[in-house]
Amino acid sequence: MTRAALVAALLIAAAGAARAEPTDAAVIPASTRQLITGVIADWDATQVTLRRWRRDGDAWIADGAAWQGVIGKGAAWGAGLHGSGPPRGRDGAAKREGDGKSPAGAFALRATYGYAARPPAKAALPYTQVTADWQCVDDAESPHYTQIVDRAHLPAGATVDWKSAEAMRRRDALYTWVVDIAHNPAAHPGDGSCIFLHVWRTATAATVGCTAMPERKLATLIAGLDPSAVYVLLPRTEYDALARSWGLPPRAK
DSSP states (O other), X not given: OOXXXXXXXXXXXXXXXXTSOOOOTTOSOTTOOEEEEEEESSTTOOEEEEEEEEEETTEEEEOSOOEEEEOSSSEEEOEETTEESSOTTOOOOBOOXXXXXXXXXXXXXXXXXXXXXXXXXXXXXXXXXXXXXXXXXXXXXXXXXXXXXXXXXXXXXXXOOOSOEEESSOSSSTTSEEEEEOSSTTOOTTSOOOOEEEEOSSSSOOOSSSEEEOHHHHHHHHHTOOXXXXXXXXXXXXXXXXXXXXXXXXXXX
16 A cells, blocks of 8 residues: 555544544554654643654554653543544543644644754654644634644635634744644534644743653654654553553553
8 A cells, every 4th residue: 555545544533533433443553563652641731742653563562761852731522533522331522623622532743844945854754844824723603623734835725714723834943843733534513723833932832732741852752753644642541441442551550
């Protein structure tokens, strides 16, 4: 399977699951060769422990040491490979647009963006250098909701129909590198948009819903990301409860 076909298959699976009845079954696709796990202390935590894993047969092997990052103002169940909202048998609030929370669950990764002309060496996910015209649409009433678009080069017949959007070329370094997380891939209005891995402001500054980390660490991560990679963000109790059914690696105690 080509890289493009693999990414497309993951996104189709995510979109199909996004409004489906939550389920524990087959959350991590069999084709997934790499996991990025993010574990937080509880639903209100803003600090996250991140780790990369590679599949070796039926087992997950830690690929390097864990590192620290930050998330939003706590977390809430997002829409992704696990379904929409809490999986069957689990409780918790669902993420909504503007709540400042990071989406919990399992998510495909779509593409990367940044300020540089080229991505980090050996990067495999599609990369786009952004200008001031690039935006991520967070207007839930727009047909472009959740999309990252170049407003200066819209497809024929398309117009700037949104009232709010996030600049992808910021005046600071936060979007030096960005990985687009496939949260709410079906673009259901109000379920949340523009969820990324990006550069942190500081080690203690919460995001508004993304997962952030040091610039050097994110660049290294992008350079080694497999196109099949899945990002899993969960509180400790949820991770432990779902690890077996989702096929996750054991959490370090």
